Amino acid sequence: MGRAPCCDKANVKRGPWSPEEDAKLKEYIEKSGTGGNWIALPQKAGLKRCGKSCRLRWLNYLRPNIKHGEFSDDEDRIICSLFATIGSRWSIIAAQLPGRTDNDIKNYWNTKLKKKLMGVFPPPQRKSHQVSNVLQASSSSPSSSTSTSSYQGSSSTYYNTTPPSSFTGLEPISFTSTLLSSNYSTNAAAQLLHAHQSYQVKDHNNLLIFGSDHQAASCSSSDGSSSSLNEYGATDLQNCFYNVIEGNQRFMISNGGDFNAWIENPLDYYGPEEIKRLISTGSCNNNNHLYFDEHKTEETLQTHYF
DNA sequence: AATCCCAACAACCGCCATAGT
DNA sequence: GACTATGGCGGTTGTTGGGAT
CATH class of the missing domain: 1.10.10.60 (Homeodomain-like)
Structure with missing residues (x-):
C-alpha cells in the first residue's frame, strides 16, 4: 500500500495558474502568511488547489524579489x-x-x-592508455584494478581512468567509495570530470583527490582542434576540478597566486602531508576553497613547468 | 496557411527528512 | 520507538509558443 496522497486529487484544480488564482494566493499570504501549514492554506485562501501546488507557485513566481529572464x-x-x-x-x-x-x-x-x-567539453575520445573505470576501481580492491599508472605513495593508489564506452557525458555514476558516499554530492563533479574525459583519483590514507589533468584544460576536440574554454568561465570550472576529500569534508583546491599555469597533480607536488596540514590549520575560505601558500605554489610551478 | 518539430519552462510526482504525537 | 503529517527537494512530464518546412 502506497503513501496517502497529500490532497484529494479529484477535487483540486491542476495545470497552469490563472491570474485570479495568483491574486488570491498572493493576497492571502501577504495578509495572513502561510501559517506554517501549506496543506490547509488553499482552503483558507479559497483556492481549489493542492497545498504543495500553492507552495510551489508562491516560492517560484509570486513571492517578492523573484528575478526572471536572462541569466548573466x-x-x-x-x-x-x-x-x-x-x-x-x-x-x-x-x-x-x-x-x-x-x-x-x-x-x-x-x-x-x-x-x-x-x-x-565535447563527447569523450577515449585515450588508449586509460583503462579502468574509476568508479569500479575506487569501490573495489585497488590491487584488482587494471591501473596503468604508478603513483608511489606508501599506502595510496592511483588510477588513470576512462569512462565506459557507452558513456554519453552526463549520466549518473554509481560512486560507491565510502569516501565519496558522504553527504557531499560528488557524482555531479564526477560527471563533469567524466565529461572532461580525463581525470584521476588518488586515495591516500583518507585523503582523496580527483580532478582533470592539465591536458584536459586545453580541451582538445575530436577533430584535434582546441575549443575555447574562456567563453564559459573555464578558469572557474578548472578550479573546481581538483577536489580533496578528507573524512567527510570536501575542499576545492586553488593555487594561491595569479598563475596562468595549473598544477597537474596537487598530491604529487604538494604531497599529502602538506595538504593535510593546510586542512588542519584551516587554510581555506568559507567555501572550502583550499589555498596554497603563494610562494609554495610559485616554487612548485617553477620547478615543474618553467 | 498548415503542419511539424523542438526548446523552454511551469507544474506535477514521488521520495526523503524531520517534527510532532 | 513507531507512526503520521508536512515541507522540501530533485527528477520528470506536459503545455505552449516560435521557427522551420
Whole structure:
C-alpha cells in the first residue's frame, strides 16, 4: 500500500495558474502568511488547489524579489562552478543567486547550460592508455584494478581512468567509495570530470583527490582542434576540478597566486602531508576553497613547468 | 496557411527528512 | 520507538509558443 496522497486529487484544480488564482494566493499570504501549514492554506485562501501546488507557485513566481529572464555570465559561472562542486543540489545553488529559484536554475541548466558545457567539453575520445573505470576501481580492491599508472605513495593508489564506452557525458555514476558516499554530492563533479574525459583519483590514507589533468584544460576536440574554454568561465570550472576529500569534508583546491599555469597533480607536488596540514590549520575560505601558500605554489610551478 | 518539430519552462510526482504525537 | 503529517527537494512530464518546412 502506497503513501496517502497529500490532497484529494479529484477535487483540486491542476495545470497552469490563472491570474485570479495568483491574486488570491498572493493576497492571502501577504495578509495572513502561510501559517506554517501549506496543506490547509488553499482552503483558507479559497483556492481549489493542492497545498504543495500553492507552495510551489508562491516560492517560484509570486513571492517578492523573484528575478526572471536572462541569466548573466556571472550567474552562469556560479552555477557551473557550484554544479561541479556539489552537483544538482539546486536549492543550495539557488541560495547563492538572489532572486533565482531552484526550479529556474534547474530548468536553465537542463535546457541551456548543460548544452553549453557539452559544447565546451565535447563527447569523450577515449585515450588508449586509460583503462579502468574509476568508479569500479575506487569501490573495489585497488590491487584488482587494471591501473596503468604508478603513483608511489606508501599506502595510496592511483588510477588513470576512462569512462565506459557507452558513456554519453552526463549520466549518473554509481560512486560507491565510502569516501565519496558522504553527504557531499560528488557524482555531479564526477560527471563533469567524466565529461572532461580525463581525470584521476588518488586515495591516500583518507585523503582523496580527483580532478582533470592539465591536458584536459586545453580541451582538445575530436577533430584535434582546441575549443575555447574562456567563453564559459573555464578558469572557474578548472578550479573546481581538483577536489580533496578528507573524512567527510570536501575542499576545492586553488593555487594561491595569479598563475596562468595549473598544477597537474596537487598530491604529487604538494604531497599529502602538506595538504593535510593546510586542512588542519584551516587554510581555506568559507567555501572550502583550499589555498596554497603563494610562494609554495610559485616554487612548485617553477620547478615543474618553467 | 498548415503542419511539424523542438526548446523552454511551469507544474506535477514521488521520495526523503524531520517534527510532532 | 513507531507512526503520521508536512515541507522540501530533485527528477520528470506536459503545455505552449516560435521557427522551420
